[in-house]
Amino acid sequence: MQGDSADITTQPLPAEFGSAQPGGEPPPTPSPAVPMRVAGVLLGCLTALPGLLYFAVVGTLLGPLLLWPRTRRHALIALTAGARRLTTLERRRRSAFFGDRFPHRPVPDQRILRYLATRTYAGLVTGIVVGLLGFGIVLAGLLVAGLARGSLDWRELFTQGLLGGVLLFLDVQGLLSLEAFDARLAREYFGPSEGELMQQRIDELATSRAAMLQAVDTERRRIERDLHDGVQQRLVALAMLLGRARRGRTPEQAGSLLEQAHNESQDVLTELREVAWRVYPAALDNLGLQEALAGVSERCSIPIRMDFTLAEPLPASVETAAYFVVSESVTNAAKHSAATEILVSVHRHGPVLVVRIEDNGVGGARAAGSGLTGLRSRVGALDGRLHVHSPLGGPTTITAELPCA
Secondary structure, X not given: OOOOOOOOOOOOOOHHHOOOOHHHOOOOOOOOOHHXXXXXXXXXXXXXXXXXXXXXXXXXXXXXXXXXXHHHHHHHHHHHHHHHHHHHHHHHHXXXXXXXXXXXXXXXXXXXXXXXXXXXXXXXXXXXXXXXXXXXXXXXXXXXXHHHHOOOOHHHHHXXXXXXXXXXXXXXXXXXXXXXXXXXXHHHHHOOOHHHHHHHHHHHHHHHHHHHHHHHHHXXXXXXXXXXXXXXXXXXXXXXXXXXXXXXXOHHHHHHHHHHHHHHHHHHHHHHHHHHHHHOOHHHHHOOHHHHHHHHXXXXXXXXXXXXXXXXXXXXXXXXXXXXXXXXXXXXXXXXXXXXXXXXXXXXXXXXXXXXXXXXXXXXXXXXXXXXXXXXHHHHOOOOEEEEEOOOXXXXXXXXXXXXX
């Protein structure tokens, strides 16, 4: 695709082309503030009391029925029903004060009972530690009052201050450990366990590896097709023109054929350069991502407006993936979208590079197409995500989120 109408600017994207968050997803929930977490810990001490009362009263009443095989099943169902209600309160506490989000999936009865029993014990221990902290604060107040009255000498003050500082440190460390245990307990029983997360990660890597191998194989076939149907055919035509020129009967005819052969050789060089750029752009190593994307803009027949703001260098693998996302998306837009303008945005949001390509064409791009499937495999190999939004009538928006760490 050749053209001199490429318009490269560094202006912000206009509002008419959309202002959604990268990837079309809501921003992540921020971590709760320290006062909210402290309130959640204190509330957890109080919610442990209903659990203790429930096991003490209902568990005692249903205990004989749990021991008798004929009534064990119905007694267990009755005991679990109340435990589920108390567990629901704990899930709401974790969500409200700690920002936890657990998947909605059924939890077995025995896991519910084990969680409530462990959570009740941990909540009671947390309450004891909080009580010790409050008692220490009272003693510190009495120490300050005695110091103000002058009834303490410096030796007694040093001893009690040192002892109080050590106890305060141990108390705070205990609270932090209990809060971490509470979070780990909820994650183990309500969210995916560490084993499940590991298996999920293994499955993702296996799928990404298979998709990447398929994408590489598809890319090799495309390169072979470009060389066979493009460069090779032009070289055959060039050889035929040179052969005819050698057999030319008149100098004028030979000169005309040589001129055609010269033009054909220029076209061969141009097409060979295009194939090389699609394989890997040398400018990406020599000049960087911005200049490589400028080359994409120069070769595109549709005006491209680029918003490129990167202050720090990126890993080579991330730059390569970002380049191919832009190159493939721009090529698809030029071929199929009937667009009159393409907007390319490259920004870094924390540890994630967000690449966004939007055109004002007719839309209808298929996310399952071979080109976008290859891009998704390339992005997925870096633990990134590719989002395609292309309703009929347009616009088409392709967003890639690439981790830079």
